[in-house]
Amino acid sequence: MSAIYILWLRELKRYTRSRVQIIASLGQPLLYLLALGFGLGPVFERAGNGSYVQFIAPGVVGMSILFMCIFSGISILWDRQFGFLKETLVAPVSRMQIMLGRTLGSATVATFQGVLVFIICLIAGLRPHNWATALPQAFVFMAMVAITFAALGTAFGSVIKDMQGFPIVMNFMVMPMFFLSGALYPLSHLPSVLTVITRLDPLTYGIDGLRGSLTGVWHFNFALDVAVMAFIAAAFLSLGAYFFSKIQI
Amino acid sequence: MIRVDNLVKTFGDFTAVKGISFDVKQGEIFAFLGPNGAGKTTTIKMLTTLLKPTSGTVELDGLNPMLQQKEARQRFGIVFQDPSLDGEQTAYENMELHGVLYHVPRKVRTERIESLLKLFELWDRRDSYVKEFSGGMKRRLEIARGFLHTPKILFLDEPTLGLDPQSRNQLWSHVKRLNETEKTTVFLTTHYMDEADRVAHRIAIVDHGQLIAQGTSAELKASTNTESLEEAFLALTGESLRDESASTAEGMRQMARMWRR
Numbered sequence: 413m414s415a416i417y418i419l420w421l422r423e424l425k426r427y428t429r430s431r432v433q434i435i436a437s438l439g440q441p442l443l444y445l446l447a448l449g450f451g452l453g454p455v456f457e458r459a460g461n462g463s464y465v466q467f468i469a470p471g472v473v474g475m476s477i478l479f480m481c482i483f484s485g486i487s488i489l490w491d492r493q494f495g496f497l498k499e500t501l502v503a504p505v506s507r508m509q510i511m512l513g514r515t516l517g518s519a520t521v522a523t524f525q526g527v528l529v530f531i532i533c534l535i536a537g538l539r540p541h542n543w544a545t546a547l548p549q550a551f552v553f554m555a556m557v558a559i560t561f562a563a564l565g566t567a568f569g570s571v572i573k574d575m576q577g578f579p580i581v582m583n584f585m586v587m588p589m590f591f592l593s594g595a596l597y598p599l600s601h602l603p604s605v606l607t608v609i610t611r612l613d614p615l616t617y618g619i620d621g622l623r624g625s626l627t628g629v630w631h632f633n634f635a636l637d638v639a640v641m642a643f644i645a646a647a648f649l650s651l652g653a654y655f656f657s658k659i660q661i
Numbered sequence: 662m663i664r665v666d667n668l669v670k671t672f673g674d675f676t677a678v679k680g681i682s683f684d685v686k687q688g689e690i691f692a693f694l695g696p697n698g699a700g701k702t703t704t705i706k707m708l709t710t711l712l713k714p715t716s717g718t719v720e721l722d723g724l725n726p727m728l729q730q731k732e733a734r735q736r737f738g739i740v741f742q743d744p745s746l747d748g749e750q751t752a753y754e755n756m757e758l759h760g761v762l763y764h765v766p767r768k769v770r771t772e773r774i775e776s777l778l779k780l781f782e783l784w785d786r787r788d789s790y791v792k793e794f795s796g797g798m799k800r801r802l803e804i805a806r807g808f809l810h811t812p813k814i815l816f817l818d819e820p821t822l823g824l825d826p827q828s829r830n831q832l833w834s835h836v837k838r839l840n841e842t843e844k845t846t847v848f849l850t851t852h853y854m855d856e857a858d859r860v861a862h863r864i865a866i867v868d869h870g871q872l873i874a875q876g877t878s879a880e881l882k883a884s885t886n887t888e889s890l891e892e893a894f895l896a897l898t899g900e901s902l903r904d905e906s907a908s909t910a911e912g913m914r915q916m917a918r919m920w921r922r
C-alpha cells in the first residue's frame with residue numbers, strides 16, 4: 413500500500429511543481445472553448461441547438477483530462493530514459509503496485525486539471541442546470557474518465573520505446589478519440605458510419621456523462637454512461653497492468 | 662553470499678555470458694573486471710532479477726533470485742551503470758521514496774537517511790533537486806540510497822565512471838567503511854584498476870563472456886609475472902580495443918534535454 417501511495421504522491425508533486433506547465437496546459441482547452449465556443453456559437457444556435465459554449469464546455473473538460481492522462485502516461489518514457497524507472501522496477505514490490513501508484517497519480521492530477529478547466533468554463537459562461545446534482549455527478553465522470561485514460565496512458569507509455577512513438581499515439585489514437593467522441597458536435601443525426609464509430613469510442617460515454625450531468629442534456633443516460641465507463645476503466649486498467657508488467661529494462 | 666554456477670546468457674544468436682562460475686563470501690568486496698562488452702553488466706542484471714539467465718544457477722544469500730524475487734530484492738542494493746535518480750525530486754525525497762519501496766520502517770528510515778546523507782556529505786543539500794547535482798553528488802546519493810535498506814549485498818556497476826579523482830577516492834572510502842561497519846558484501850565493476858587493487862579483497866577478470874582468472878590482486882600479479890594490477894589485466898585480456906555499440910539511451914537523453922527547453 414505504501415508503495416502505491418509514495419508513487420501516487422510523486423505524480424502529484426511533479427504536477428504541482430511545474431506551475432508553468434499547468435498554465436500552459438490550460439491554453440489548449442481555453443482556445444477550443446473561446447475560438448470554437450464563440451466562433452461556431454452563432455451557427456450552432458441558428459440550427460436550434462442552444463448555446464454552443466454550454467454544449468462544448470463538457471467536451472473541453474473531457475479533452476483536457478484525456479490529454480493530461482496521456483502526457484502523464486508518456487512520462488514513463490522519460491523515467492525510462494533518465495533511469496528512474498529501473499529504481500522502481502527492481503524494488504521488492506509488485507509491478508502491479510507500481511503501475512497502480514503511477515496510474516492513480518496521473519488520474520488524480522488529470523481530475524484536478526479537469527476541475528480547473530471546469531472553473532474556466534464557468535467563467536466563460538457555462539451554467540449547470542442544477543448545481544446540487546450537477547457537481548457531484550460531473551465529478552464522478554471526471555474521475556472515471558481520468559482513471560480510464562490514465563490507465564490507457566500507462567499502456568502507451570509501457571509499449572512505446574522512444575519519443576518517435578509519441579506522435580503516432582497522438583495522431584492515430586488520442587486525437588481521433590477526441591474528435592469522434594461527441595465533444596464538439598451532437599451525436600444525433602450523424603451519418604450511420606460515424607454513429608457506429610462514435611459509439612465505439614470510449615471517450616463518448618465520458619463526455620456524454622459530463623454533458624448530461626452539467627447541462628441536463630443526455631444522448632444516452634446516467635446509468636448507461638456509468639456502466640460503460642466502469643467497464644472500460646476495468647478493461648484499460650488490466651491492459652495497462654499487463655503492458656507495464658512486460659516492460660524490460 | 663553470492664554463488665554463481667555455469668551462468669549463460671544469449672541474446673538471439675549472440676552469447677554475452679558464456680558459463681561463468683564464482684563464489685563471493687559474506688562481507689567480501691569482490692571486483693568483477695573486464696573490458697567493455699565483456700558481459701559484466703549482463704551478469705549483474707542476472708544476479709539482480711532484471712534478466713532471466715538462459716541457463717545456469719544463481720544463489721543470493723541462499724535464495725534463487727528468479728523464483729524468490731521479492732525476498733532477493735529486499736536483500737540487495739544496486740547502483741546501476743546508468744543513472745537512476747528522480748531529478749525532479751530532492752535528495753531527501755529520493756531517499757524517502759527508496760525507503761518506502763524497500764519497507765524500511767519510518768523511524769529507522771528517518772535515522773538512516775540522516776546518517777547516510779551526512780556520511781556521503783549530502784545532508785546540507787538534502788532539499789535541493791537532484792537535477793541540480795553534479796555527477797559526483799548524484800553518484801554519492803545513489804550509493805547512499807543503495808545502503809538505505811541495510812542490504813546484505815551491494816552491487817556497484819562502474820560507480821566511479823566520469824568522476825574526478827577526489828570524488829572517486831572519497832566514494833571508495835565510504836564504501837569500505839560501510840563494508841566494515843555493516844558487513845555488507847560488495848560486488849563491484851570498474852575500469853580503474855588502482856581502485857580495484859585498493860578496495861577489493863578478491864578480483865575476477867572476465868573477457869568475451871568468460872571468466873579468465875580470479876584471485877587476490879597479489880595472486881593475479883604473481884600468476885602473470887607483473888608489477889601492477891593494470892599490467893596483469895592487460896596481460897590477461899590482451900591489448901586490442903573493444904568497440905562498444907553506441908548506446909541508444911544516451912541519444913535519448915540528449916533528445917530529452919532538448920525537449921525540456
Ligand SMILES: Nc1ncnc2c1ncn2[C@@H]1O[C@H](COP(=O)(O)OP(=O)(O)O)[C@@H](O)[C@H]1O
Pocket residue numbers: 672675677695696697698699700701702703704906
Ligand atoms: N539486451 C541486449 N541485447 C543484445 N545484446 C546485448 C544486450 N545487452 C547487452 N548486450 C551485449 O552483450 C555484451 C555484454 O554487454 P555488457 O554486459 O553490457 O558488457 P559490460 O558491462 O561488460 O561492458 C555486449 O556485446 C552487448 O552489446
Ligand SMILES: [Mg+2]
Pocket residue numbers: 701702703742818
Ligand atoms: Mg557495463
